[in-house]
Amino acid sequence: MKSKRILSFFVVFVLIISVFSGCTSKKQQSPAPASSSTEITITDQIGRTVTLEKPAEKIVSCYYISTAALIALGMENNLVGIEAKADTRELYRLAAPNLLDLPAIGSGKGVNIEEIASLNPDVVIIPQKLQDSVTSFESLGIPVVVVDPETMDNFKECVSILGTITGTTEKSTALLCYYDEKMAETREKTASISTRPNVYLSGGSEFLSTCTSKMYQNELIQMAGGTNVSSGLTNGYWQQISAEQLNVWAPEYIFAVSYKDYSLDDIKNNSTLSEIPAIKNGNVYSFPSNIEPWDYPTPSSVLGVLYLTHMLHPEIYSQEDYLKEATDFYKEFFDITVTNTDLGL
Numbered sequence: 001m002k003s004k005r006i007l008s009f010f011v012v013f014v015l016i017i018s019v020f021s022g023c024t025s026k027k028q029q030s031p032a033p034a035s036s037s038t039e040i041t042i043t044d045q046i047g048r049t050v051t052l053e054k055p056a057e058k059i060v061s062c063y064y065i066s067t068a069a070l071i072a073l074g075m076e077n078n079l080v081g082i083e084a085k086a087d088t089r090e091l092y093r094l095a096a097p098n099l100l101d102l103p104a105i106g107s108g109k110g111v112n113i114e115e116i117a118s119l120n121p122d123v124v125i126i127p128q129k130l131q132d133s134v135t136s137f138e139s140l141g142i143p144v145v146v147v148d149p150e151t152m153d154n155f156k157e158c159v160s161i162l163g164t165i166t167g168t169t170e171k172s173t174a175l176l177c178y179y180d181e182k183m184a185e186t187r188e189k190t191a192s193i194s195t196r197p198n199v200y201l202s203g204g205s206e207f208l209s210t211c212t213s214k215m216y217q218n219e220l221i222q223m224a225g226g227t228n229v230s231s232g233l234t235n236g237y238w239q240q241i242s243a244e245q246l247n248v249w250a251p252e253y254i255f256a257v258s259y260k261d262y263s264l265d266d267i268k269n270n271s272t273l274s275e276i277p278a279i280k281n282g283n284v285y286s287f288p289s290n291i292e293p294w295d296y297p298t299p300s301s302v303l304g305v306l307y308l309t310h311m312l313h314p315e316i317y318s319q320e321d322y323l324k325e326a327t328d329f330y331k332e333f334f335d336i337t338v339t340n341t342d343l344g345l
Contacts, residue, residue: 253278255308
């Protein structure tokens with residue numbers, strides 16, 4: 001019996017090592033030098049094959065999510081154009097202030113292809129919603145990579161693609177190892193939970209807009225040990241619902257995104273919602289962080305999972321723990337020192 005116990009322990013130990021092998025701290029990494037003669041071929045997130053003659057040195061990012069990931073990979077000085085509204089991004093001001101002066105080449109509604117061409121980029125990164133512009137870039141001979149990080153797996157694939165095309169695979173691997181490690185720890189903490197509170201996440205435009213099962217936010221709630229009341233919605237992304245539907249769902253917690261166009265009082269004081277348990281019991285909150293949204297599929301989304309785990313299950317994950325993790329995260333991957341005020345507390 002003793003030998004069997006020793007063998008079992010050894011097997012578990014080997015499995016743990018195999019999961020985290022190759023995962024090292026970003027601080028211990030030195031970026032792999034970009035080879036001027038190394039051709040790179042990747043498959044982007046709509047299935048296109050894209051070939052670069054060498055790791056990209058001049059990059060245009062038309063998407064906040066890819067821009068944030070590129071900063072975490074240490075590529076902020078290689079960006080020559082980014083998405084509009086950069087001056088509203090506190091993350092840029094803190095971690096990459098040079099981005100505030102770059103040309104704003106578009107938004108989720110469209111991009112300025114002529115201006116992008118004038119920047120002579122090695123690659124352009126666009127979100128899936130702008131894939132109709134691919135043909136225009138290709139006709140100009142400009143390599144374009146389409147990303148679609150709307151789920152956890154797709155987010156990780158997006159980071160991997162960005163690491164490959166920029167020659168920063170060591171940093172992208174370190175980031176993804178950190179991400180996987182924290183998700184594994186969270187799964188372990190919540191695995192034995194018998195009660196998973198019903199959670200409603202309200203979107204940015206209005207509080208009767210919520211995430212569907214296709215979105216990263218749905219997985220975030222599940223990972224944190226909650227049950228997403230809107231997981232039955234399968235059509236598109238943010239979806240409008242009725243007050244009657246929210247009453248039927250009767251969530252125990254309501255969380256509003258940090259980039260909302262309404263106040264929590266608009267939810268709390270709405271007479272048609274007054275019997276919802278979350279409102280009756282005072283469990284209506286905004287996602288924290290004045291730096292960036294933590295519910296987006298960006299590197300910092302791991303902090304959204306940790307925050308939500310604390311809020312739903314403080315007995316297994318304390319505020320002190322998640323605040324330390326958030327502080328360490330921003331220092332490790334963005335080289336900035338943040339305060340509790342920065343974190344929205």
